[in-house]
Amino acid sequence: MARRFTPVSLAAAVTLAAGLCVTGALFLAVSALEYGKQSEGFQQRANLRVAAIRRGLDDAVEVLTVTNQLFRTMPEVTQEQFSDFARPLLQRHPFMLSFTHQRWMTHDERLAFEARVAAGRPGFTVTEIRAGQIVPAAKRERYLVAELFAPLTTQPGTLGLDVWPLAATPATAERMLHTGKPAATPLVSVMQPVQRDSFVLLMPLYRPGMPTETPRQRRAAWSGETAALVRAPHLVHTILQYGGLLDDPHLLLRVYAGDDAELVYTTGAETDADDRRWFTPPPWLDIHRPEHVAKRFDLLGQTWHVRVDALPRPFLADHAGSLIALVGGLLFSLLAAALVHTLEQRSRRVQWLVDERTADLRRSNAQLNDDVAARKRTERALQESEHRFRRLLALSSDWYWEQDANFCFTQITDGFFDKARVQRKDYIGRTRWQIAPGYLESKVGRDHYALLQARQPFANLEHEITGNDGITRWFQSTGEPVYDAQGEFRGYRGTGSDITERKMTEQRIRHIAHHDALTGLPNRILLQDRLAQAVAWANRGGRRMWVLLIDLDRFKFVNDTLGHKAGDQLLRTIAGRLRAAVRESDTVARLSGDEFVVILCEHADSALVDEVVERIMGALAQPMTLEGKEFCVTCSIGVAAYAADGTPADHLIEHADIAMYAAKKLGRNRWQFYHDAMNEQTEERLRIEGALRSALERNEFVLHYQPQVDLASGRIVGMEALLRWQHPELGMVPPQRFIGLAEETGLIVPIGAWVLRTACAQAKAWNDMWELCGLAPLRVAVNLSARQFAQPDLVASIAAVLDDTGLPAACLDLELTESLFVDDVAQALDLLHQLKALGVALSIDDFGTGYSSFSSLRTFPIDVLKIDRSFVADIASDADEAAIVVSIIALAHNLKLRVIAEGVESTAQLEFLRAHGCDEMQGYHFSRPVPAEEFGKMIRSGRSLAAELRREPAPEPEPIPLPA
């Protein structure tokens, strides 16, 4: 809304008008007062002056009276006496021009007088004024002659002047004698043509002794008179001057004398007054009121008029009050009007604001009504929603909870108490940490408390509660902070649900993930965890702990011969025995197939560990029944001790593994402590690895050949190519020391390719040579490592070697280990078929030490089974071993496979093998692996086993002539 205010409000205008009226009235009233005061002052001043003049005239008469008194008291007064008497009077009253003693004398008396005076002033005569000239007086009967004159001068018209002829004298003398009082002449001029401004005061002198009561008597007694010539302007001026009454510039004083009212004195000219006015008010303000005082009085028969006129005065002198009233009133009026205007404007503005606010309020009210209606609708919707929510909560498995600002539960819906089997009173009004003491000491509790303090929402807070039925259940809560409309924190609210079932499932899954499914023991993952805990435990207390790596001896044989089921049963039994042999606090884990790890803590010293290890070995060695047969299982154990020296946990198992292999090397059913020397072997491996990388380039590899002899004929039917490394510093390095390393590093691939190519070329050369001698071609067996087997171009590269060297495929026997088939049987089978398609023979090397079973062999296209020399070693002394070897031979033959026994070192072994139908043998008994040259000689010499079988010294073979 636009604001509209008038420029000047009515109230302001009225106030201004009223102010102006009051100002005007005040101005007039003050002016009236000022005028009254001015008039009064004027009257006073005027009357003061009139009175002064009158008093001055009376004084002049008084002076004359004094002079007259002189003549009354002294009958004869000389000129000198008169002059002396009059001098001070003249000096004191300068307006008195002269004093005269005039005598009424006869002509004789004139003459006498003239004669008396002429004595001092020759030629003196009585004079008179005729036609304005002083001339000797004409002869008359009577003369009124100035007999004495003061001040006495020689000027004519002074001493001796007959004043009787003067026009005013007779009448004045008549009046004086008539009244018997002094009289004044009308104005006269002392000297022509000077204006008439003087008058003469006359006081009669009578002859002594004569009566003077009546005019007649006085005329008769009259002898003369005392006269004083008074200059009227001087008289008035002197009177006013002596009275200090001349300095009023605002008065115009005029004095008139005589019946004709001739002006004799003026003071305070109007023009002078105008000149003195420094401020000339504007005509409308200069309201000068003409005022005068006119007094008339009689002086010795002459009428005097005194008129005093008020002259205009400086405006401010008399009208400051009214002017101040006027200006002040105007200012006040304007200010009052301005104030009223401002108040009016403010009032209007306030009114406008009130109107505005009222309009706003109306709008707000309308809005509020709408809001209230909307809020009611919302509340209804909310109630419905809450009802639905409560119904849903009642129907759902979840519940709702609320906490106050102190995190105490204020509400929990019933579902929780039903699920948790706890009582409401134990929860309402209490915090989580009050309900569960120790909650804040847990990490979860501390984290949760920190979240609450930070007013952060939280989700899926898990906690377990043991109900009144003693069962522990799991729950989860999700909550958010609650704030009121002012943003004040009010607490938390959220939902909860029962997650016991999920937790149990998770526990089961976690158990499965961390435990071996077959034995129930911790698996490799959990083992790592336990190991880390044990290391931390040892580090904390500076204590010792031990890690045992247990490897079952010949488990694979059991697995192969009796099947997986029996193998599984064996492993379960072993696991149970291991568990029983150690303390509850010790950890027993299954590392891989037949490898177990035991972590021993809290055993004071190694002597006790010895006991534990012996106990374990004893427990495992106990006979067990598998598939109805009784079996004894031995194991090899490596022990690594941890002395809180910071050895990483991983290395402990590694060390135990090294120790276990050391034990195995020493023969089965043994145990070994790990010691640093074992680790030196590892270091040596590193040294060897470095040298191995350049060995091929430096031509440091050679092949030795070990004959394979047919047990039936005793003849050499083949040879196994065995790699030798002729190191310039290490000397002849056996394959056990570097083959594994080459395998690990991948160097076995190029090395193996070199072996294959060299062996094939050598075999081809020999066969070509021996063919010329009429000898049957020999097979050459070449070991194929897992890495080579995994090469995608394996088949093609072998074909290329055969092609390049020209060796018939049938003369090549590829020796494979069982481990090649374990990972991906289908792929391995496919590869074997491809190799078989080349025409080469396939052997399973070291049979019995791996995972392969007879059932799997059945599916593989292999030709030869090589019994590992570890089985052969004990066949003569160990019935079990012998039984195993016999079983292998029988089963192989059953599969139409040739059987080669490795590591035959003695005749007994030879005999045993031959007796049980083993096809071929290979071993030191016949020959160690020998260099190619030596092997060639062996062939050429025609060496065979037949002679040895007959226990005859082998005849020195005839040298076979080599073709040129």
Ligand SMILES: Nc1nc2c(ncn2[C@@H]2O[C@@H]3COP(=O)(O)O[C@H]4[C@@H](O)[C@H](n5cnc6c(=O)[nH]c(N)nc65)O[C@@H]4COP(=O)(O)O[C@H]3[C@H]2O)c(=O)[nH]1
């Ligand atoms: N104690 C004893 N040992 C006997 C007797 N008769 C033969 N031997 C040894 O038994 C091993 C037979 O080779 P293998 O089982 O294939 O076992 C081989 C084979 O697995 C591997 N190897 C050797 N040369 C190569 C090769 O060129 N390529 C691959 N991949 N592996 C090879 O190294 C292993 C060891 O080879 P060698 O030290 O040459 O050891 C040879 C051989 O000298 C005996 O009567 N008594």
